[in-house]
Amino acid sequence: MTISTTTQAARGGLLAAALLLAAAIPAQAAPRQLLPDNWLYLTVTRGDARSSDTRGTLLMCDPPMGHTHATEACAELAAVDGDIGSLPAKDVMCPMLYAPVTVQARGQWSGRxxxxxxxxxxxxxxGARTGEVFALDG
Incomplete structure (x- = not known):
């Protein structure tokens, strides 16, 4: 009978200790979102596809940062809900000089x-077609 009472007391003590330890461990915070809802990684490559002259930056829009013209670029993107192909073309005269530049944007806008x-x-x-979005040179 003593063994049974001692075993029950030990189990009760272990249970109490486990509950105290569980209460003492702080709850872990929910994982923090690393990037805002509207962000794009932008690159501009001058020359042909084999060129090593590539510049890139992370554009974040909540709040605007990470890009030389972040405020303007975010406003332009917001006006077309992040659809770069829908940016209105500016009425400018560009020289008929072939110096190719390839732009790329990868990221997320309004969950898309x-x-x-x-x-x-x-x-x-x-610049005439994409405004400030790919203006990475300052």
Missing amino acids: EVAYTHTFANTCAM
Whole structure:
């Protein structure tokens, strides 16, 4: 009878200790979102596909940062709900000089995946078609 009472007391003590330990361990915070809802990784490659002259940056829009012209680029993207192909073309005269530039955007806008790639004849044509979004040179 003593063994049974001692075993029950030990089990009760272990249970109490486990409950105290569980209460003492702080609850882990929910995983923090690393990127805002609207973000794009942008690259601009000058020259042909074999070129090593590639510049890139992460554009975040909540709040605008990570890009030389983040405020303007985010406003332009917000106006077309993140659809780069829908950005309105600016009425500018660009030289007929072939100096190709390829732009690429990968990321997320309003919960949708964004994947955009386009090659323009030159940086003037790129700027006329994409505004400040790919203006990475400052």
